[in-house]
Amino acid sequence: MNILDIQGLRLRLPDTARPVLDGVDLTVGAGETVALVGESGSGKTLTSRSVLRLLPAGAATEGAVRVAGQDVLAMNPAELRDLRTGTAAMVFQDPRSAINPLRRIGDFLTESLRLNAGTPEAEATARATEMLEAVGLTAAALRQYPGELSGGMLQRVMIAAALMGGPALILADEPTTALDVTTQAEVVALLGDLRERFGTGLLFVTHDLGLAAAISDRVYVMYAGRIAETGPAATLFERPRHPYTAALLAATPRLAAPQGRLAAIEGQPPSLQEELTGCPFAPRCPLATEVCTERMPERLPLPGDPAHWVACHHSDRLEGRTTDE
């Protein structure tokens, strides 16, 4: 069974012309690492937050978000609290703004166990020590304040806190974006080790295509609240079949590519005040034809590759091309 199963999630906010999330389908298997890639405003952060029902005020939802078989959107407050303290945990982008600077690390780590599970303090502290050691820190950190730790160390504390309740699913929202590249490598290595050790599923939200390709089993690419393309990481990046994925890859400044002008994507993503009739990427798409502005493309598996789904009228025109060309 999938630990996370999102089906047809549609989310509307007040004073917008179109849903912020429009029919998102996404699964994470037990022990699987899945990357959710997109630019700002694509809805990737909202998708990951909806898993813990951390939704903006006034949000109206349709569809189902199942964690370990239970629909999060239909939970009562007690069930929701169990979910947030036990089954699923979130690692936020900026540990410095997610951890109370006036409380010691030990307090921060043990708070949810002591308050929600009623775990005695000594036992909770023992667990915190164990988790700190799992992320490469020592019990000495328990007595320290967030201000005494570097950004990379604090992100480790954040991950240790996420592990405290023994979650089956970790949601990591740009967990390395605020970190240096060499620190990023350490945190990613750590998340990989923990997955092997504890068998947790990981939903990794990022804007960095290279990082997504390097660490995940499967990738979802989002654009304007929809999943544009999904498939195994290797195939998706070597042979993208959605023009948006292909364009994103071409626009990324890379070390291996030839020097000179980048293939920028002209224009901007559609705003929330615009109603969409056809494909949201059509105004910026080099392959767009009349049908693209008239009819929304359905997301369909590629013939011969049932794991690779694309929502594009013209995905066959990208067939056989690779990103190396």
Next chain:
Amino acid sequence: MSSTVLEAVGLCRTFGAVAAVDKVSFSLPEGGSLGIVGESGSGKTTTARIVVGLEHPDAGRVLVHGRDRTQHRRGRAERLARAREVQLVFQDPFLSLDPRTPVGAVLRETLRLHFPDADHTRRTAELLDQVGLGSREAGALPRQLSGGQRQRVAIARALAVEPAVLVLDEAVAALDVSVQAQILNLLGEIREQTGIGYLFITHDLGVVRCVTDEVIVMRHGRIVESGRTAEVLANPQHPYTRLLLESVPRPGWDPGRIAAARRAL
């Protein structure tokens, strides 16, 4: 051989016991583009702030066209002349523009200060056109623009005084990939057209490769490696440069090995 537009000689700056910048020297040829690469705490931003004049060095000098700009300048005309030597584009276009001033007025204010007698309406339109914005954006407030458009405004404002050098401090780091590519291409075009020199501060090696001719790699306030960008990236000599290059995620990437190499260094 083109002449040198910007030269830094033996810059030092300490904060308490920390040597943030330690004997840093480099030079930027006219119309050239120099990248400064490093992680947080490497001293790259402090170096940039010294070049711009937001920070005073404890020792060393910054010369623009052979003229020392670290000396105290007296009088309004002198200070304005100094501002025309170097201009800065900040990382965050959401914080670097006044939220209550329309875009056109931002440019006109700068122009009025530096060129009181010129035709500002024509020049404003010219600048907006140069960065790919139109008259519609000229009347807009910053919050009505996207991140990429705001960064275009910030670049236009810096170009308004016709500086000799543009310092870009992580100027594309906050932008999405598709917009980042637009801005990087725009910066390339502007350099071709105007012959302005770039000092490009960044942590992203892909970006460095894309927009700079030469690069210096900084660590703990010191320059550990410098040279032609293509050569440094293809054949890094210092172990730290190699570590930085290996840290860039790619398929088949082994973060565990990088973490071990980092601890060893």
